[in-house]
Amino acid sequence: MSATDKKQAEGFSYRQVSAFSHLLVFAPLFIVFLLFGRYAIAGAILAAGILAARLAGKPQRRKSDRPLVVFSIVGGLLILFIVLPILNLLFTTDPARIAAMARDSSVRSALFLTLGAAAASTFISLLFGIPLAYVLAREQFAGKAAVEGIVDMPVVIPHTIAGIALLFIFGRAGIVGAPLNASFHVVLSDSFWGIVLAMVFVGMPFVVNHSRDGFLKVDPRMENVARSLGAGFLGAFFRVTIPLTWRALLSGAIMTWARAISEFGSVAVIAYYPRTINTLLFEWYNFFGYTYTKPLAALLLLVALAIFVTLRAIPRLTKAEHDQT
């Protein structure tokens, strides 16, 4: 067998296994909806599964593929674990009640507050995060690893703890909060800006890490050339580096925004009021139980999914070949 033949044969078997995996991922979903009595959805999933398998090729089992079949089943269960609650919440909630929820004034104000605070926190994260990311991408210095560790710290610190820690700094009696209150009558806790602070804390790592990875992909010599042409540091940064990294910056910003929207723990500690959408959901759940809260949860889920789809779509839709390979 020549080298090319072998390569083709490998490609062929890969296609077969992936076709089989398609069915394995779709099969548990199909069974679940069948059990739920949602025959239409089950049928749609079956159709989608068959179509996917058809597109990928005719399933063909071989002995050597068996471990992969097991892997596919195990992996399919994990996918099911994520997809099932989401689909269940969306499909078992009355759309009319979700729509009614969207018209509720307290829901609306909480939603807009959340989106607005998240946007403000994203802006602040970009403003401070991009310079930090650039330094991390371009410079070598003692303690750099420590700084990078600090950037990732908000991801591992439990968020309620982050909220409490922030409160000691920015709360009414905090190190920064007290003088702000005394001099300017600015109170950060239980305010819009308190929410923003908490969101910056938890969302900042995404902007910094995405931007840094983006900057690392731009050859510093490209900036050298720009500078030799007279651009200066900032000229090179804004006319070469930023245009070549905007996609990374954007995806970092969207991740930060999404993280900020979903943040509850630290926000609830530092600023329970005004209520963000998560705080509202938590309160309703505590007072009225989960049946009452379900339409609101479904609404929020839709919002989050819309953001998620945008996040995934923008870089793909705008993928042009002339943007650095």
Add this chain to the structure above:
Amino acid sequence: MIRLEHVSRRWPEFSITDVTLEVTEGQYLAIVGPTGAGKTLLLELLLGVHNPDRGRIFVGGKDVTVLPPEKRGIGMVYQDYLVFPHLNVEQNLAFGLRYQRGSRESASQKVSETARLLGIDHLMHRYQYTLSGGEKQRVAIGRALVTEPRVLLLDEPLSALDRSTARRLRTELKSLHASKKLTVVHVTHDLSEARQMGDSIALMNDGELNFLGAAADLLRRPPTLFAAKFIGAVNVYRARFEGEDSERQVVAGPIKAQPAMAKASGGNTGMVHLIVHPDEVCLLPGETAAGPNLLRGEVTRVADEGNYVEVLIRIEDLPEPLTVYISRQSARAQMPKLGASVTADVGNAVHVLCE
């Protein structure tokens, strides 16, 4: 035009040590050296991307040691082109003009003139991913030339191109240099490219300048053992000093030479080598009368190398055989035979190398 005075810079893993060199206006200097010799870093010191720890850099008589790249008036072209991928060819060429005084009309005129000069005027609206290597390099060169820099730095500009494109671009670069009266510093690892392009050659090794001067001098009188190896010198023999004062000679087996240079006569502590230029040795058939640097030996190898014939001669008291190149014409007249005894007239084809 460019003057480096004792420029040094240490990095954690590499350093440039005490480089002093001068490039006069309109000169084409080729810096040559093996990979990792610090050639690119030296260019980047000149460009101003790095600052030296010690020493001064002058461009056009002005001290630019601490000036940033944008204030030096130096154009840079890298081996891998680095055409801005988010801009088309025209925008690439016009990039530097925003920072110069002049009307928009004169700017676009400059761009189209440069594009025509480099033969890329039909590519103006293309992006780099649709260009060939040669086209990209022309864009990179044009982009630097548009701003009319005082000095053009070329970092291995031809190394990533295929042979025929590289050869064409060599000629174009030379004629650009002549027509625009540019001062050029061209870095390459290829000695033949450096010989062809450079008015003079600088040889770098391990962050230090080994040689600065004419290519012929480097080939005839390599200053260091490294330089001798880099130019591919054959016939390098360990030697020693003999005799006193005016009688002093450098001797390697039967080969003797006068230590012409003051440095050579100064001391005999360092290493001394004799280098015999293989193309300057005369080959005489049979055994002739004895005389200075007339070496008798036996032919051990004859190899046709295309443009010349290489003959190896084993000589008594010489640790390694002497290599002699003879022209095809003389080989046709009398081809040396294996095992034949011959006399090699080394004469003055000897270079004394003291370190």
